[in-house]
């Protein structure tokens with residue numbers, strides 16, 4: 001195993017100054033009973049045998065808390081696919097972290113949910129794939145998912161957890177957004193997160209079936225604005241628009257390696273969940289090193305810290321400390337170069353092409369989906 | 379900003395919202411779903427008073443005495459601060475118990 005560099009430097013060798021992380025995404029498994037066609041897991045999924053054991057997670061949570069992490073998001077796949085989920089959650093809370101559980105609601109019984117309550121889970125986020133059985137079951141590829149999810153949501157509020165509804169929107173369900181917000185209200189949610197599909201990984205395979213139109217994006221924005229006024233003080237609405245409709249990119253992860261880290265099921269540590277798409281990047285593993293060393297010294301975390309690594313037009317742009325040049329994974333995917341300006345930025349030479357492709361996909365006449373699945377054998 | 383709390387209302391931290399020390403950074407934080415908010419000394423002082431029993435008016439009057447500040451001003455500050463948190467669902471409000 002190669003030693004880590006002694007000093008934090010970006011990929012050009014410029015010295016950088018790592019801050020402290022606030023949040024950690026703990027993807028404890030890639031297994032999931034659903035097969036959403038926009039799943040944010042990588043296309044190469046980790047198998048059960050390669051998953052980090054609960055004792056290792058406990059150590060990682062303690063190291064995370066020592067490093068400054070305040071909140072952990074326990075996610076997957078479906079975290080409930082792990083029999084030792086309650087033990088994992090308990091160790092996160094024992095480490096002093098605020099524990100969010102991000103779940104599809106499938107495969108966690110009421111009894112297990114009560115156990116998670118007694119182990120100190122602070123908050124539950126439930127993903128919904130549609131607002132009626134037909135859409136929910138079709139998108140999740142799981143017949144009966146809707147009824148199970150509604151049952152689960154009921155238990156969440158009966159037990160008393162704060163509930164957030166995660167709603168992913170795309171061309172096939174955008175018109176139903178008002179109903180989705182109403183449903184979240186009926187379920188007693190404190191928050192709803194409305195996120196437009198991010199076209200990485202699985203979702204990228206389904207661009208033609210899921211890409212929203214410009215009119216839909218404008219509609220969603222209006223619905224969100226109206227609902228925020230109507231629901232002020234009752235329900236919080238967070239909205240993530242499609243970024244190619246914007247003039248400037250989002251500050252991905254609040255800046256590379258600045259506030260968050262992501263531990264994958266096998267224990268590798270990534271600056272963002274899609275970073276595996278940057279083919280040349282090597283990721284350290286919590287089985288080999290402390291989280292603190294990985295955060296402060298690993299090449300992956302330091303590669304794009306600061307602004308020294310930037311190319312034009314970012315290098316001389318006045319927004320470079322606001323959006324940090326956007327998303328590295330998107331730059332990799334579209335420009336073929338992870339250090340390029342995020343192609344969704346209107347200053348990128350590739351911007352016109354990105355918009356044209358999105359418009360073309362939005363107009364595609366197909367609803368056919370490629371579902372997420374594990375490769376057979378292997 | 380239209381206030382979301384009246385003087386006689388009782389503000390409290392609901393389940394899933396915790397006032398805590400951030401031992402690494404040496405600050406106080408309010409932890410809530412998907413959000414950890416850094417608090418200054420005033421915010422911390424206000425939130426530490428929320429016991430689910432006293433009304434906002436009672437809390438304002440206690441803090442006015444303790445910090446020897448005009449009660450009107452303290453009430454206004456608390457109302458604005460809490461309204462911001464109520465909007466984010468980080469503070470809940472209940473009505474005073476009915477007189478019997």
Ligand code: SF4
Pocket residue numbers: 032033034035036038039040041076077078104127372
């Ligand atoms: S997006 Fe769907 S398939 Fe992917 S982990 Fe979540 S629930 Fe499972």
Ligand code: SF4
Pocket residue numbers: 248249313314315317318319320321323324325326341342345346347348
């Ligand atoms: S050029 Fe770079 S820094 Fe400037 S707005 Fe675009 S992505 Fe952001």
